Amino acid sequence: MNKNLGRQSxxxxxxxxxxxxxxxxxKKEGEGPLGARFDEVHEDAMLGKKSWxxxxxxxxxxxxxxxxxxxSLTQADIDYVVAGDLMNQSxxxxxxxxxxxxxxxxxxxxxxxxxxxxGLGSVILDGGFARHVLVxxxxxxxxxxxxxxxxxxxxxxxxxxxxxxxxxxGAAVLSLxxxxxxxxxxxxxxxxxxxxxxxxxxxxxxxxxxxxTMAAHLREFGRSPGYYDVIATGDLGYVGRELxxxxxxxxxxxxxxxxxxxxxxIYDQQTQDTHSGGSGCACSAVTFAAMYYPKLVSGELxxxxxxxxxxxxxxxxxxxxxxxxxxxxxxxxxxxxx
Amino acid sequence: MNKNLGRQSxxxxxxxxxxxxxxxxxKKEGEGPLGARFDEVHEDAMLGKKSWxxxxxxxxxxxxxxxxxxxSLTQADIDYVVAGDLMNQSxxxxxxxxxxxxxxxxxxxxxxxxxxxxGLGSVILDGGFARHVLVxxxxxxxxxxxxxxxxxxxxxxxxxxxxxxxxxxGAAVLSLxxxxxxxxxxxxxxxxxxxxxxxxxxxxxxxxxxxxTMAAHLREFGRSPGYYDVIATGDLGYVGRELxxxxxxxxxxxxxxxxxxxxxxIYDQQTQDTHSGGSGCACSAVTFAAMYYPKLVSGELxxxxxxxxxxxxxxxxxxxxxxxxxxxxxxxxxxxxx
Numbered sequence: 001m002n003k004n005l006g007r008q009s010x011x012x013x014x015x016x017x018x019x020x021x022x023x024x025x026x027k028k029e030g031e032g033p034l035g036a037r038f039d040e041v042h043e044d045a046m047l048g049k050k051s052w053x054x055x056x057x058x059x060x061x062x063x064x065x066x067x068x069x070x071x072s073l074t075q076a077d078i079d080y081v082v083a084g085d086l087m088n089q090s091x092x093x094x095x096x097x098x099x100x101x102x103x104x105x106x107x108x109x110x111x112x113x114x115x116x117x118x119g120l121g122s123v124i125l126d127g128g129f130a131r132h133v134l135v136x137x138x139x140x141x142x143x144x145x146x147x148x149x150x151x152x153x154x155x156x157x158x159x160x161x162x163x164x165x166x167x168x169x170g171a172a173v174l175s176l177x178x179x180x181x182x183x184x185x186x187x188x189x190x191x192x193x194x195x196x197x198x199x200x201x202x203x204x205x206x207x208x209x210x211x212x213t214m215a216a217h218l219r220e221f222g223r224s225p226g227y228y229d230v231i232a233t234g235d236l237g238y239v240g241r242e243l244x245x246x247x248x249x250x251x252x253x254x255x256x257x258x259x260x261x262x263x264x265x266i267y268d269q270q271t272q273d274t275h276s277g278g279s280g281c282a283c284s285a286v287t288f289a290a291m292y293y294p295k296l297v298s299g300e301l302x303x304x305x306x307x308x309x310x311x312x313x314x315x316x317x318x319x320x321x322x323x324x325x326x327x328x329x330x331x332x333x334x335x336x337x338x
Numbered sequence: 339m340n341k342n343l344g345r346q347s348x349x350x351x352x353x354x355x356x357x358x359x360x361x362x363x364x365k366k367e368g369e370g371p372l373g374a375r376f377d378e379v380h381e382d383a384m385l386g387k388k389s390w391x392x393x394x395x396x397x398x399x400x401x402x403x404x405x406x407x408x409x410s411l412t413q414a415d416i417d418y419v420v421a422g423d424l425m426n427q428s429x430x431x432x433x434x435x436x437x438x439x440x441x442x443x444x445x446x447x448x449x450x451x452x453x454x455x456x457g458l459g460s461v462i463l464d465g466g467f468a469r470h471v472l473v474x475x476x477x478x479x480x481x482x483x484x485x486x487x488x489x490x491x492x493x494x495x496x497x498x499x500x501x502x503x504x505x506x507x508g509a510a511v512l513s514l515x516x517x518x519x520x521x522x523x524x525x526x527x528x529x530x531x532x533x534x535x536x537x538x539x540x541x542x543x544x545x546x547x548x549x550x551t552m553a554a555h556l557r558e559f560g561r562s563p564g565y566y567d568v569i570a571t572g573d574l575g576y577v578g579r580e581l582x583x584x585x586x587x588x589x590x591x592x593x594x595x596x597x598x599x600x601x602x603x604i605y606d607q608q609t610q611d612t613h614s615g616g617s618g619c620a621c622s623a624v625t626f627a628a629m630y631y632p633k634l635v636s637g638e639l640x641x642x643x644x645x646x647x648x649x650x651x652x653x654x655x656x657x658x659x660x661x662x663x664x665x666x667x668x669x670x671x672x673x674x675x676x
Binding site: 091098101104107110116120127320322327 | 341342346348389391392418422424425427428429431432433435439440443445446447448454457458461462464466467468527528529531650651652653654655660663665
């Protein structure tokens with residue numbers, strides 16, 4: 001048995017199937033290039049609730065329920081929920097689970113939540129502790145701006161390095177056994193902080209962590225970037241992507257041919273005024289669900305390395321002059337025929 | 339193989355040893371009944387840093403380092419860190435890990451963090467994914483009051499139902515194999531919300547979750563409360579303890595003989611003006627480390643059921659009129675001879 005590869009990586013012994021995925025997003029996401037591929041697009045950012053925070057929780061609820069429904073599972077079939085979001089004290093996740101009496105592991109990895117969730121979910125399944133784990137991640141543009149930056153009513157100008165927090169939620173059912181696509185392995189991230197303090201340049205804050213995890217992954221699995229049809233980081237946007245390409249080149253990896261970022265894919269930079277791209281816990285979750293998962297099912301893609309990325313500061317630490325730690329968790333998802 | 343017992347519980351197949359524990363606390367905790375048993379007591383709540391938040395991170399850093407040191411492990415020997423705290427975006431945990439290049443799973447379960455961490459750490463070990471996992475949890479009275487309630491400078495009067503957030507951090511090294519004490523099983527909590535909205539009565543908000551997990555644990559493991567020498571919830575205090583006793587009696591369990599709460603043990607209510615008792619992520623972590631762990635090593639205690647409890651609201655949700663969801667994660671720790 002040698003499922004532990006090096007310091008950070010695990011290759012799973014059992015078949016961990018991504019049985020279903022779900023993506024539920026807001027209006028702006030629906031107007032983007034992936035618009036037609038999301039399960040649900042909602043015009044109302046509050047989804048009938050009274051606040052943006054309640055709206056975020058509602059997006060997550062719909063995504064979790066949709067993923068379970070697509071897997072033909074009831075709440076009783078789900079052994080664990082692993083979920084996270086961006087709200088203080090992860091309230092979106094906790095509040096949704098009030099209506100879902102399932103054992104719950106709350107996680108916090110900022111926008112890397114979907115990667116951390118897929119990783120822990122797979123560990124739980126591969127270890128034989130469950131049959132089905134439901135993983136979810138949510139974020140909300142208005143709730144995030146209010147919490148982390150400025151009141152929306154202020155109409156503050158956003159610098160070109162800024163990303164646009166995705167409104168929505170993504171979810172996935174992971175199952176022990178099944179017919180794929182499979183989670184074949186993970187590379188769990190370390191905290192990397194290169195001293196970036198600009199809350200309007202999260203891409204730069206997270207890029208070193210993304211490159212660190214990506215390089216560790218390739219090294220420990222003994223692979224070249226070309227092994228993957230797509231390598232997609234979570235929410236670095238254009239600014240962060242450039243940095244990752246550079247940082248990887250410094251380590252001898254040319255990733256330009258097959259590397260992108262979910263924050264680049266989800267919006268049309270030219271027409272949607274999203275500057276550096278998309279961000280937020282939902283960014284990698286819904287992009288994976290809408291864009292990559294269907295292609296893994298059809299076999300159009302055989303091997304995807306998804307690397308959700310997180311920036312781990314808050315408004316208090318920013319005011320105290322702290323830099324922004326980053327983290328990135330890599331997940332290998334392969335089609336049944338890969 | 340039948341390690342999955344019922345809906346929420348797992349009995350581990352391998353020996354998961356709690357190799358070491360560490361407790362690093364502030365002045366008030368040092369003046370309490372467990373004062374002499376903590377590894378470190380610090381007069382300076384900021385530990386030489388410039389803010390309470392930075393102080394909280396420093397407490398966690400010292401606890402993690404102390405636990406590793408007591409287990410004679412270097413950073414390179416630690417396969418994963420699993421940690422959580424109360425700060426928005428769990429910054430204490432993330433910031434500490436900047437100096438600790440170890441694969442990191444950030445968790446959020448509010449004050450149930452130590453239970454969630456011991457649970458996930460044990461799952462990772464039992465599944466064969468690691469040799470050593472370092473678990474930590476931190477909280478800070480001043481940082482928590484500032485974040486969740488009122489500025490300390492306001493000198494607000496605290497109602498008698500209020501608890502006092504423990505300043506400090508606890509940590510534990512879990513290892514695969516070893517000579518005990520052992521984590522024998524876990525019962526992972528569900529979110530339970532009975533509608534309590536009073537941010538100054540967290541004991542009442544969390545008690546239903548504690549009772550739910552405790553009853554599920556006893557039912558799924560087929561045990562009576564008397565199986566355990568001690569059943570200790572995390573931070574319900576006197577108010578919450580009464581409610582748990584009542585809720586358990588309704589389900590036919592008389593737990594009065596061996597049930598206590600870490601929030602009751604850590605302070606002297608009569609002389610320390612702590613009202614309902616102690617709370618915070620550190621409460622169960624340092625009380626377990628200082629009070630129960632040594633007795634499990636000596637054999638004075640044979641079986642302990644530790645149930646860290648978390649209240650999952652924040653100040654925004656409180657202002658929006660939301661009730662406070664609770665969660666509780668149970669961990670069975672037994673002496674080598676049990």
